[in-house]
Amino acid sequence: MADFLTSGDDTTLVERVMSATRSRIAARTLAPGAKLPSIRQCAETMQVSKSTVVEAYDRLAAEGIIQSRRGSGFYVSGHTQPLSLDNIGPRLDRAIDPLWISRQSLEMGDEFLKPGCGWLPASWMPNDSLRRALRTLARGNDDILTDYGSPLGAIALRRLLARRMCEHDVEAGPDQIMLTGSGTQAIDLLCRFLIEPGDTVLVDDPCYFNFHALLRAHRAKVVSVPYTPTGPDIDQFAKALTEHRPRLYVTNSAIHNPTGASLSSVVAHRLLKLAEQHDIIIIEDDIFADFEEEPSPRLAAFDGLERVVRIGSFSKTLSASIRCGYIAARPDWIEGLTALKIATAFGSGRLAGELLASVLTDGTYRKHVAGLRTRLATAMSRTITRLRDTGLTPWLEPKAGMFVWCRLPDGLDATALARKGLAENVIFAPGNAFSLSQSAGGYLRFNVAQSADPRIFRILEDAIAQTGR
Amino acid sequence: MADFLTSGDDTTLVERVMSATRSRIAARTLAPGAKLPSIRQCAETMQVSKSTVVEAYDRLAAEGIIQSRRGSGFYVSGHTQPLSLDNIGPRLDRAIDPLWISRQSLEMGDEFLKPGCGWLPASWMPNDSLRRALRTLARGNDDILTDYGSPLGAIALRRLLARRMCEHDVEAGPDQIMLTGSGTQAIDLLCRFLIEPGDTVLVDDPCYFNFHALLRAHRAKVVSVPYTPTGPDIDQFAKALTEHRPRLYVTNSAIHNPTGASLSSVVAHRLLKLAEQHDIIIIEDDIFADFEEEPSPRLAAFDGLERVVRIGSFSKTLSASIRCGYIAARPDWIEGLTALKIATAFGSGRLAGELLASVLTDGTYRKHVAGLRTRLATAMSRTITRLRDTGLTPWLEPKAGMFVWCRLPDGLDATALARKGLAENVIFAPGNAFSLSQSAGGYLRFNVAQSADPRIFRILEDAIAQTGR
Numbered sequence: 001m002a003d004f005l006t007s008g009d010d011t012t013l014v015e016r017v018m019s020a021t022r023s024r025i026a027a028r029t030l031a032p033g034a035k036l037p038s039i040r041q042c043a044e045t046m047q048v049s050k051s052t053v054v055e056a057y058d059r060l061a062a063e064g065i066i067q068s069r070r071g072s073g074f075y076v077s078g079h080t081q082p083l084s085l086d087n088i089g090p091r092l093d094r095a096i097d098p099l100w101i102s103r104q105s106l107e108m109g110d111e112f113l114k115p116g117c118g119w120l121p122a123s124w125m126p127n128d129s130l131r132r133a134l135r136t137l138a139r140g141n142d143d144i145l146t147d148y149g150s151p152l153g154a155i156a157l158r159r160l161l162a163r164r165m166c167e168h169d170v171e172a173g174p175d176q177i178m179l180t181g182s183g184t185q186a187i188d189l190l191c192r193f194l195i196e197p198g199d200t201v202l203v204d205d206p207c208y209f210n211f212h213a214l215l216r217a218h219r220a221k222v223v224s225v226p227y228t229p230t231g232p233d234i235d236q237f238a239k240a241l242t243e244h245r246p247r248l249y250v251t252n253s254a255i256h257n258p259t260g261a262s263l264s265s266v267v268a269h270r271l272l273k274l275a276e277q278h279d280i281i282i283i284e285d286d287i288f289a290d291f292e293e294e295p296s297p298r299l300a301a302f303d304g305l306e307r308v309v310r311i312g313s314f315s316k317t318l319s320a321s322i323r324c325g326y327i328a329a330r331p332d333w334i335e336g337l338t339a340l341k342i343a344t345a346f347g348s349g350r351l352a353g354e355l356l357a358s359v360l361t362d363g364t365y366r367k368h369v370a371g372l373r374t375r376l377a378t379a380m381s382r383t384i385t386r387l388r389d390t391g392l393t394p395w396l397e398p399k400a401g402m403f404v405w406c407r408l409p410d411g412l413d414a415t416a417l418a419r420k421g422l423a424e425n426v427i428f429a430p431g432n433a434f435s436l437s438q439s440a441g442g443y444l445r446f447n448v449a450q451s452a453d454p455r456i457f458r459i460l461e462d463a464i465a466q467t468g469r
Numbered sequence: 470m471a472d473f474l475t476s477g478d479d480t481t482l483v484e485r486v487m488s489a490t491r492s493r494i495a496a497r498t499l500a501p502g503a504k505l506p507s508i509r510q511c512a513e514t515m516q517v518s519k520s521t522v523v524e525a526y527d528r529l530a531a532e533g534i535i536q537s538r539r540g541s542g543f544y545v546s547g548h549t550q551p552l553s554l555d556n557i558g559p560r561l562d563r564a565i566d567p568l569w570i571s572r573q574s575l576e577m578g579d580e581f582l583k584p585g586c587g588w589l590p591a592s593w594m595p596n597d598s599l600r601r602a603l604r605t606l607a608r609g610n611d612d613i614l615t616d617y618g619s620p621l622g623a624i625a626l627r628r629l630l631a632r633r634m635c636e637h638d639v640e641a642g643p644d645q646i647m648l649t650g651s652g653t654q655a656i657d658l659l660c661r662f663l664i665e666p667g668d669t670v671l672v673d674d675p676c677y678f679n680f681h682a683l684l685r686a687h688r689a690k691v692v693s694v695p696y697t698p699t700g701p702d703i704d705q706f707a708k709a710l711t712e713h714r715p716r717l718y719v720t721n722s723a724i725h726n727p728t729g730a731s732l733s734s735v736v737a738h739r740l741l742k743l744a745e746q747h748d749i750i751i752i753e754d755d756i757f758a759d760f761e762e763e764p765s766p767r768l769a770a771f772d773g774l775e776r777v778v779r780i781g782s783f784s785k786t787l788s789a790s791i792r793c794g795y796i797a798a799r800p801d802w803i804e805g806l807t808a809l810k811i812a813t814a815f816g817s818g819r820l821a822g823e824l825l826a827s828v829l830t831d832g833t834y835r836k837h838v839a840g841l842r843t844r845l846a847t848a849m850s851r852t853i854t855r856l857r858d859t860g861l862t863p864w865l866e867p868k869a870g871m872f873v874w875c876r877l878p879d880g881l882d883a884t885a886l887a888r889k890g891l892a893e894n895v896i897f898a899p900g901n902a903f904s905l906s907q908s909a910g911g912y913l914r915f916n917v918a919q920s921a922d923p924r925i926f927r928i929l930e931d932a933i934a935q936t937g938r
Contacts, residue, residue: 031665106811184815315617322818342568
């Protein structure tokens with residue numbers, strides 16, 4: 001075949017036309033459905049005979065990459081190449097593809113250990129309270145069981161959220177709060193509302209890996225700023241604002257994912273000053289809020305929801321099975337966000353909202369969360385000790401939450417280790433999945449609530465042993 | 470002030486520069502965050518002095534429309550103009566703005582009559598069965614109550630869906646079915662997967678009004694084809710394919726919304742032949758499937774899920790409070806759709822999936838649906854009689870479902886009538902909300918399950934009386 005293909009000038013010319021066309025399609029210079037240059041145009045631009053182009057186009061058509069439409073020429077095949085998130089961002093090693101990690105954690109059953117996953121074990125959740133709430137709802141009104149509910153979502157839950165936000169000095173009335181299908185969907189709606197394809201968005205490096213996947217889906221240009229133990233590196237942040245003129249910055253202020261760090265007041269102040277100078281909007285993902293013993297500074301509190309939007313959910317402390325998140329934003333934005341929510345999801349689940357409101361008001365939630373904090377604190381110090389004994393170094397000792405961001409001994413590659421772990425039914429979260437700059441190849445994120453099993457540490461020890469230390 | 474503004478040549482020149490800039494920003498020729506032409510450039514292009522441009526830019530900055538950034542010039546203000554669906558499509562009379570109708574129906578309380586809404590009364594839903602399912606779940610495992618669940622969604626429900634689709638001759642294994650947060654979210658994910666901003670999408674005229682809102686959110690170019698009692702007008706359909714080269718066609722085959730018509734086998738066959746010739750994808754929204762007595766032709770069945778994607782939900786026959794929809798598509802598309810779902814929503818609600826599976830398997834669902842059909846049939850003939858007596862003319866008598874698409878007597882405008890209705894706490898669905906061509910100004914969509922109250926007909930009678938008939 002190779003011989004045949006290179007057996008004559010014509011063939012190589014045909015090949016040239018084919019590969020040139022292929023690369024234009026891959027680069028989306030020719031988008032799906034787009035019309036190809038006419039035979040003549042192509043022959044002229046590529047300096048080949050028309051018959052060469054005809055053969056090239058015919059072969060590409062045979063491959064299904066392009067199609068001829070009677071009388072109207074050739075077109076890039078449409079539905080053979082729908083959006084693939086891989087094609088938007090850089091193609092990553094599967095083990096550090098953010099979506100792949102999520103899928104492993106979500107798909108793999110109980111035979112897998114998941115020190116890399118982002119949630120607490122089911123047994124840690126307020127199951128009795130949830131069961132009570134389900135029974136209460138079973139006695140509730142028909143409309144709660146079957147109606148769409150209001151566009152903003154269950155008022156009972158929005159009132160609660162408004163009250164609890166006051167405790168973090170974030171003043172937002174129930175009408176400034178919109179319930180969503182999840183915390184992720186909250187950020188997704190905001191991206192739709194605030195950015196255009198091609199806009200630049202700033203994230204932390206490292207940051208929650210699904211931010212990368214989500215922003216890819218929005219075709220955003222993503223730029224990252226190194227994260228320090230007190231927040232993003234302010235000089236780098238300022239530099240990025242001037243160089244890349246982003247529209248948006250997405251971050252966790254408190255118990256940052258994956259580092260467990262929390263924003264300091266000084267950094268919060270400087271960050272907001274810069275945000276104002278450059279007129280960017282900030283999405284503050286506060287999903288870990290309830291794990292904090294001592295509330296740390298919140299951008300939403302400093303800013304008063306002017307250019308900061310706060311989002312959150314109940315997946316981490318209450319239930320991820322009952323999907324519900326929220327957006328707290330400027331009143332004038334809630335209108336547009338509600339329209340987008342109706343257009344793209346119609347509702348956010350009245351049942352979910354009522355269930356959560358009932359769990360949050362049955363008088364046991366604070367006790368449950370207090371219990372979680374103690375339990376996490378114990379797991380945190382125990383895990384850190386074991387990681388240290390194994391030879392890993394925590395980047396810092398988080399004040400709260402479920403994550404430790406850990407440096408591996410030199411010479412150990414987190415991605416390779418994650419692959420090895422998977423072979424032994426252990427799902428690790430390798431650093432570069434969190435790092436746009438791919439500078440965290442020596443780090444792993446550990447979930448202290450999922451890291452009790454000795455097998456996890458045995459895999460680490462073996463890997464270290466093999467490096468000859 | 471006006472005097473001052475027009476008091477000198479300079480001022481009018483400044484005004485000219487300002488308005489020129491304003492319109493470029495409004496037209497997004499200058500997008501949010503974009504750099505304005507330099508003072509010199511602008512002075513040259515507009516043939517004015519630099520000082521005039523300086524003053525114009527300063528005033529626009531004072532208005533907050535643009536901003537100066539030290540050393541780097543002027544930029545269009547970013548966050549002052551987030552996405553508004555109004556700005557994407559043509560601005561509509563509020564009463565026929567699809568989103569506005571949805572919001573009225575969703576927001577207004579029981580003091581409102583809703584002959585224009587798209588769902589059944591709560592009392593028609595299988596409430597006992599739902600309560601049973603909640604109590605069953607309250608005895609279920611912890612992980613069902615709290616875990617995210619698998620990316621595709623509850624397997625029990627996907628197995629059920631696969632079996633029930635066979636009854637419509639749609640062959641799709643559980644792994645070809647992905648659960649979503651709603652039927653709307655199913656279409657939304659598919660649009661993300663299949664189209665780019667600016668792509669052309671074909672819809673029926675009339676069609677479900679939220680298709681217009683959803684496609685606006687995707688910045689799609691929407692083209693419509695007249696709908697006939699047996700499906701879209703095939704000649705117009707063919708013409709639209711050649712003229713506009715759409716990527717996608719979104720439709721209901723069975724019990725079409727709003728007309729209540731159903732696709733004929735002949736039209737289905739021709740439509741699919743055209744779809745293949747022009748390589749377009751079809752989303753078949755089958756949300757009303759269970760209302761049919763006699764299953765009518767399905768594009769998904771004819772096509773075998775090659776280029777047709779079937780979506781549906783349980784909002785119409787079971788519960789809209791438990792949000793859950795589904796996508797049945799080619800196996801090779803499910804992978805990419807799952808990635809998109811994780812990136813933009815993370816999960817679709819394990820609890821919702823388990824609840825619905827339990828309701829669908831408790832042995833009462835078929836009986837419930839049979840009851841709904843009988844009840845709807847009665848309401849349908851009763852409503853049609855009353856509408857006829859009142860002077861309205863059904864476009865056709867639907868074989869099933871909840872909708873009648875009705876022509877008003879000549880001289881009566883549905884939009885005006887909808888506004889009048891709202892003043893009297895009645896929410897109508899005026900025709901042009903469903904019509905891209907705005908050619909349905911003489912039509913209303915009635916929900917026969919919500920049209921029993923005499924007040925509805927009194928408003929119609931009064932309006933007709935006022936036209937002097």
